[in-house]
Structures are given as structure tokens and as C-alpha cells.
Amino acid sequence: MPKLTTISSFNNDILVHYHHLGTLTLQDANKLTLSIIEELSEDQCDRFLLKFITRFITKDIYDEVVKERNINKLCAYPLCGNEPNRIKDTYSYSYQKSKMLPYFYLNSFCSKDHYQSSEFYKTQLSDEAIFSRKDITVEGYGKMKYEINTTLLEEVIDKYVNRSDPSETMLDIIRDLESLSLDGENGPNKDEMMGVMSRMLEDVKIVEKEPTESVVAPYLPNENLEDNQTYEYLQDQSKAIDGYIFQR
Numbered sequence: 001m002p003k004l005t006t007i008s009s010f011n012n013d014i015l016v017h018y019h020h021l022g023t024l025t026l027q028d029a030n031k032l033t034l035s036i037i038e039e040l041s042e043d044q045c046d047r048f049l050l051k052f053i054t055r056f057i058t059k060d061i062y063d064e065v066v067k068e069r070n071i072n073k074l075c076a077y078p079l080c081g082n083e084p085n086r087i088k089d090t091y092s093y094s095y096q097k098s099k100m101l102p103y104f105y106l107n108s109f110c111s112k113d114h115y116q117s118s119e120f121y122k123t124q125l126s127d128e129a130i131f132s133r134k135d136i137t138v139e140g141y142g143k144m145k146y147e148i149n150t151t152l153l154e155e156v157i158d159k160y161v162n163r164s165d166p167s168e169t170m171l172d173i174i175r176d177l178e179s180l181s182l183d184g185e186n187g188p189n190k191d192e193m194m195g196v197m198s199r200m201l202e203d204v205k206i207v208e209k210e211p212t213e214s215v216v217a218p219y220l221p222n223e224n225l226e227d228n229q230t231y232e233y234l235q236d237q238s239k240a241i242d243g244y245i246f247q248r
Contacts, residue, residue: 002044005039005043005044005046010053014036015032023132024136025131029130029131033130036061036065040065040078041068041072045078047154047155054150055133055146058125058127059122059127069108070107075111075114076115077115080109085109116153117152120153151177
């Protein structure tokens, strides 16, 4: 089983070596990128870290994480520690041709759920060069636009499950999220994102699942979290078994 990486362990093991105001040099940015790819390719992380590292990665870097996790026989979604459900293509070993298969995503992911979550996450990543991002190694979690402007699909589902208006769809919830109002210069246009997400989520349904035994969160990602962040984290952990699952 891969170990769980949190903001605290990430800061202590990796980020501490780049802790200074201003921007990173190109050399340091490349070193940090390699360290992040290595860390995420071997382990799984929690929701806080997945949002936190958006300040250190681009879509291309995330693609490298997906490839490396696939090589290491891990589901490509960093929140997951399962193995992908490999597909045997009896006609060709070509990756491009395998993408034409109905369930091609199972070559890299354990399920369609995590494929959709991964694509949803990737769509929101900024293409701004890492070495041009200011103060990213010193500002605390929740202080920068990168993690603030990122919403995980799991969070959208939480909102959907707890919606007050039964007629509200998942796309309605996504459309109303302030966190998706990204800067058009450094991030994707919101209208473009909505188009991608609409196609991606068109077959997602949420159904109740059988009750399971309650699980207590075994750790906190950072002992210095403020009360509201700690509460959010514990809520996130409890919602991992909130009684609902994807259906496709």
C-alpha cells in the first residue's frame, strides 16, 4: 500500500528546500517539479495536498504524474491507492488505439469515477510557468489563488448530495462555484471549462449505497491548521463514506 502524503509531510520533506520569498529560479523550479512527480507517482495524497500542489504544477506536469503512476501500477488519480483495471487489447498494444476502446481509461485508472475526477482537476490547472509564480513556497495553505480557485469533483458531489433544490444539477452547481472564476490569462476560460465538464459529466449519476461502518479520520494534514480548516478536513474525511456513490 502506498503511504499517504499530507501538506505537513510535503513541507517537511520537499518544500523546505525551496522556502524563500519571490520566484524560483528555473533550476529550482525544475528540481521541485521532479520531486513532486516522484512523490505523487509512488504515494497517494489527501484532498488538502492535491489542492495545495496546484500552485506548483501545470497540466503537462500533471500528465507526467499520471504516466508515472501508471508505470508504478497505481490508479492515476493521486487521491487513490488502488491499482488500475488494465484492459487487454488483443489487436494492438498502441496506447493511441487503446484510447478508442469504450473503457480505455481503465488502463490508467481504477474506475471511471477517478478518471472523471482526474480530468476535472486537470482542467483547472494553470499553464503559468512555475518559475514565474511568486511566493508559492512561503504562503500558507489557502492563501493563494491556485488552491482557492480549485474545486475537486468530490466537493461538487458533496454539494450536489446536500443541495436544497432537487432540480439543481451538478453542472448548475459547478457553474455557480466562485472558485471556478479563474484568471483567463493564466488559467482556462470558465466557458471552455464548462464545455469540457458538461461532456465529461453528462453520464454521471449519484445513487445511494449500502450503509458502511463509520471511519474516524486517523490524522490531520497539518497541526497548524486553523479551526475552520481542521473542521473542513474532518468533514471531508467523513464524506468519504457519506452514503452515495457514482453510477455510470
